[in-house]
Amino acid sequence: MPRTKRTLVDADPNSECSMPQKSSKGKERATSGSAETTIANSIDASNEGTEDDNAFSETSCSHLGSSSLRKCSSLNTNPPTVNSATEPKFIFICRPHWDIGAEQLDMEYETPDDEDTSPADFVCKASVNDRSEWAWTITEAGLRKYEQLEKQALNRDQDAQGLWIYNDYTAYGINEVVDNWLKDFNTEVSRRTVSPYAVWAELEAVSMFLQLDYIDIWFQGDDCRGFAETIALVGKALLTGLHILKNHQLLNPYQPENGGLRNISIVLAMFVQFARSWTNIAGDHFGETKWVPKLGELAKENSIEIKGSYKFHERHQELLEPEEDSSPRNELKKRKKKIHFSEGTWGIVSLVDADSDDDDDIKDNGDYSVKGWKDSFKTYAKGHIRSGRKTIGGTQYDITKMSKFEKKRFQLGGESGFYF
Template sequence: MLTATNTNAAPSATRLTKSAKVSGATNAPGASGLTECPIKFVCVPRPFWDFRLEYKGESDDDDEDENAGSPREKAWNETLEEARKTWLRPATEFPGYTWTLSLKARKLNKKYDLQTQKRDQDAFGMFIYNDFTGYGLQEVIQNQLSAFNNEFTSEKPSPFTMWYMIESLAWWFNSSDTMLWNMIDDGERVCETLQIVGLTVLSTLNNLEQADLFKNDSVIPNIPLILSLFLGFLGNSADAMSVRGEDQDWPIAITAYAEKHDVKIKGKYGISGKHYRANRLSAKKIALVKKAASVDKWRFKQRYREFSAAYGNGGVEFDITKMPEAERKAKAFDNEDPLDGMPAAASEDQSTDADEPFQKVGSKEDEEG
């Protein structure tokens, strides 16, 4: 069933002192008058994919951990009970609360989660070819990068819009199983994609810096969390990326940026700037981080043009729901159209629900967030 995974976010009030439109907010140097935030942030429960890192046993498949009376399940239920106190509440009401997300990012989360589901051949009972689902994940990533590029190259790119786009990107990488993407037969494409992902983050931080939004008392409350999510999804591959050259040392550059602005990276379990020490950067890259913010300091436009020329801008090629019916039947295990037994797929353009109820503690839905 194609339904949007709940990303544990909900509407809230803004943290504003004067009005500003997301699409029109300036990112010009010295735009320190941005004392309000045109996007809404809310408190969300700690997601299960982070919780399990803390309570992970010797084996993720250990049935003992799944029992209602196990220490892990008790701790998870307690976590959710505590989360009820902040569910749907504005982030501004709970200063210092770690798990916050903008409603704009939550909407994108739903969109890209649905795109991910539509490209999973196993979920449709089909076999197209070995790397089909992996390339489907590649397409979803490129759809996100293409959307970011459209904003970045627009006439008046907004640092707020860029921020909620990378919020969603960070959440997607942490909540999605990207193993099949890492295993596609074009490893160079995966590495080059990670390079562009890094440039979206560094370019956004540069624009936040231009607008005087990269600081501890920023109107954007979840900078430490989102940076920890970008460092966290890389796992053990960050060191391998670093030795491939300066193009892949962006996780360490994130730490250097945070140190420059005295922002402590925290949020995802077990992740901090200590894992990616800034002093491991080359002198050239350290100088670039320390250099004053400027338009396209990280040359994102040029690098993305080269990337898209080689790999395109995403699309719907791997969306199974858009395949011809005859092709779906031919690739299905039972030679029937898998869409015949499914409800109509939800729209990818969903609004956030201000009255969304809190999930039942211990339900399967809790683990999918």
């Protein structure tokens, strides 16, 4: 049986969104994602229903297509393209059930004897008339990009596709999805005229994609160094995107009266949570999460509070703090020695302190301009391009691109497949 994936959302500010609704074709729309239910064509699919989007009120709430994402504000009938320079429209979405789950788990340990506790007690109850503090929003362009990333991941999930190829196949497939995103981000920031809102849509999308259970599968793969380099470049992309926002006077805390990027705090928080997910599983052996303290410093300089998810500061604030010289990582570096021969006549062996910049560390030139990004992306791509290709990413791990004969070879319980 395909495993159930952790999707983006499961509850929302309005109680009427908590139950599945019927589509125009009479099929029940899922309230949470699974291997069979992904977020697909939600903006366009909403036009297929019987409801008129133009009559959609501020206090109503509806499913977006076949997705578990629900919109709690009126949609623009002509949504902006990803490259639009106009200020984007934000959609209110439901609080992700993985965030609710973290609260439920926490409360279960704090009050294990409370039998009256229900999932509804953990839904963030935002007023339908005043949602200025509701963290969970996304632009329409960001939502469409997120849908693409989740669909790419599903296509590379051997479990969901009923195949068994080898242990880490899906992990490499997810890395391919992230590489595709890095390539798209590079395209976006390399345009002659860069749209800061298009760049923000890219960052929104990947910040939410990096919360899905697919990421845990990715982290379990056996290419620790390669994945660490990818994570480091994701951080570089974030800092580059924020540099672009700053150049357009958009790197500011959101204030309802002044407008701006209303989800900037929660998007940055999700990037930090992503880094924490990696360090919890694999640690930080190559300096791949050094971008997190830099993010904290940049946010502080621009008066942006990184927050939004359950107990963010309690669980993740330490990652944002500058690394001290007394940290275990730096202590390890201080203890490292290397041996070389002195230049003396007798060639006496000498023990000399290793270079403070460990040879194994992933290099970061500290340049978060577009030029600095391009240099880092070029270096990364050179080391990650697979044989016979001209760029990173692609569809090598996309199972839907396989022929029927190839699929039959790996089909679970099939004529030539594996049995359990």
